[in-house]
Amino acid sequence: MARIKKEEKKNNTLLLVLVGIMVFGTVAGGLLFQSPQDDQALLTTPPPLTLGPQEEIVTIKHNPSNTTLVTTAGYQTITYDNNSIYIDSNHPLVGSTLIFDIQVTNITRENFTGDMKNMTVEAGDVVEVNYTGRLAGGEVFDTSRHEIAINDSIPKVSWFNMRQLYQPLAFIAGAGMMIQGFDEAARGMKINETKTVEILPEEGYGLHNSSLLQAMPITQSWQKGMELKKYIELTKDAFKGRFGDINITKGAIFNVPGTNFNASIYYDAGDLVVVEMLPGQGDVVRFYEYPWDSTVVSVLPGQINLKHNLESGDVIQFEGLPWNSTVL
Numbered sequence: 001m002a003r004i005k006k007e008e009k010k011n012n013t014l015l016l017v018l019v020g021i022m023v024f025g026t027v028a029g030g031l032l033f034q035s036p037q038d039d040q041a042l043l044t045t046p047p048p049l050t051l052g053p054q055e056e057i058v059t060i061k062h063n064p065s066n067t068t069l070v071t072t073a074g075y076q077t078i079t080y081d082n083n084s085i086y087i088d089s090n091h092p093l094v095g096s097t098l099i100f101d102i103q104v105t106n107i108t109r110e111n112f113t114g115d116m117k118n119m120t121v122e123a124g125d126v127v128e129v130n131y132t133g134r135l136a137g138g139e140v141f142d143t144s145r146h147e148i149a150i151n152d153s154i155p156k157v158s159w160f161n162m163r164q165l166y167q168p169l170a171f172i173a174g175a176g177m178m179i180q181g182f183d184e185a186a187r188g189m190k191i192n193e194t195k196t197v198e199i200l201p202e203e204g205y206g207l208h209n210s211s212l213l214q215a216m217p218i219t220q221s222w223q224k225g226m227e228l229k230k231y232i233e234l235t236k237d238a239f240k241g242r243f244g245d246i247n248i249t250k251g252a253i254f255n256v257p258g259t260n261f262n263a264s265i266y267y268d269a270g271d272l273v274v275v276e277m278l279p280g281q282g283d284v285v286r287f288y289e290y291p292w293d294s295t296v297v298s299v300l301p302g303q304i305n306l307k308h309n310l311e312s313g314d315v316i317q318f319e320g321l322p323w324n325s326t327v328l
Contacts, residue, residue, distance in 0.1 A: 058310045059221040064323040068092050068159035075159075078322070080218060089212040092159060093205045096135055102185055103130045103194040105168045120188050123174030127186055130168050144169050179204050219328070226294065228304040231266060232275045239273045248273055260286045279304055291316040 064085050068077045077088040107119050108126040121127050132143040141157045143149055146166035171177045173186060181199030189195065201207055236248060243263075246254050252265045261283065267274035279285050283296045285306065292314075294306040310316075314327040 056224060057221050058224045058308060059219055059328045060310075060316070060325045061219045061328055062216075062321075062323055062325045064218075067322070069322060070159070070161065083218060084215045085218055087214045087216070089214075090208055091205045092157070093141065094208050095201050095206075096204065097201065098181070098199040098204050099134045099136065099196065100182060100185065100199065101132045101134075101194065101196050102182075102189070104128070104186065104189045104191055105130055107191055116191060118190070120190050121173050121186050123187070125173045126170060127173050128168040128170045129186060131182075224308050224310065225297075226306045226308065228277055228279070228306060230277055230299070230302050230304055232277070234273060234275070235271050236273055239275070243275070253278070258288050260288075277304055284309070289319070291318055 062085060064078055064080045066079050068075060074089060075091050077090070077092055079086045079088070104121065104127060106128040107116070107121055108128075109119070109122070109124070112119065130144045132145060132148055133141050135141060135157065137155075139155045139157045140148060141160060144166055148154055149162055149166065171183075173183060177183075179199070181197070181203030184203070185195065185197040185199070234242070239248065240246075242257075243254065244257060246252065248265055248268055250265050250268050253262050254264070255261075256263050256277070261277070261279045263275050263277050265273060266276035279296045279299075281296050281299050284293045285296065286293050293309045295309055296304055297307045298305045310327045312327055315324050316327065317324045
């Protein structure tokens with residue numbers, strides 16, 4: 001897809017992953033909570049679990065690199081320093097003056113009966129163009145021409161990506177499909193005409209939007225111990241929302257979604273259900289959204305105490321992040 005097309009804003013999946021890491025321990029598997037009487041407490045932070053002075057805290061250091069990613073959420077430029085990682089969701093061409101070489105290869109207009117040699121691009125026409133986009137310093141950031149894309153002697157931006165198919169770009173003039181300056185540059189051009197145009201940021205990708213720049217710490221710490229309530233009381237609707245379409249029958253055993261352990265129906269009365277978590281002492285459990293196992297260190301009448309199996313030097317990979325992380 002040509003980078004000169006206007007882009008719709010999409011959910012920023014990478015930032016959602018980052019937010020999830022930053023609040024780890026508050027929602028792990030949706031099963032951490034303070035009070036079994038309050039279903040909303042499933043999303044609260046548990047009290048500290050003391051496992052000894054050397055085991056209370058685990059710290060990881062993220063290992064990013066300076067790069068620009070093309071994701072389903074759009075472009076994301078990642079930079080970092082000694083303290084923070086910065087994720088910039090502005091388009092990498094924001095604030096840049098762009099230079100385009102444009103050649104119109106075809107014009108299609110409904111009910112046109114004149115001489116196509118004299119036909120010029122007007123609003124509403126379907127226009128096909130070959131083009132090459134460069135920064136003021138000469139680096140190519142996009143092109144429809146294969147011979148330019150594969151020519152290593154022509155400088156490219158660091159995030160230049162090869163396409164699977166090189167062919168003229170088609171768009172409807174005046175329909176807002178392209179950045180303003182490119183659309184306007186094509187107006188009035190004839191088939192096979194070529195021009196070079198300079199597009200200022202205001203008619204290109206605009207100016208930098210600071211609200212699209214997010215930061216997260218490069219090192220993060222949390223408790224190495226975690227409490228899981230032994231019993232959960234919730235309504236039947238809430239039960240189905242959390243555990244799926246399971247037949248609510250006393251004694252029924254089922255897998256807890258997002259984990260490798262089971263639970264059972266401990267009590268069923270009217271609209272209320274009590275669920276019992278079944279991990280036993282010594283069991284190794286996994287919350288699949290996090291890249292490590294945890295061991296059950298004790299089972300008390302009302303809670304299950306877990307310890308994350310993370311040791312200094314371990315390298316872990318959070319799903320959805322373009323870097324790994326090291327346990328300090």
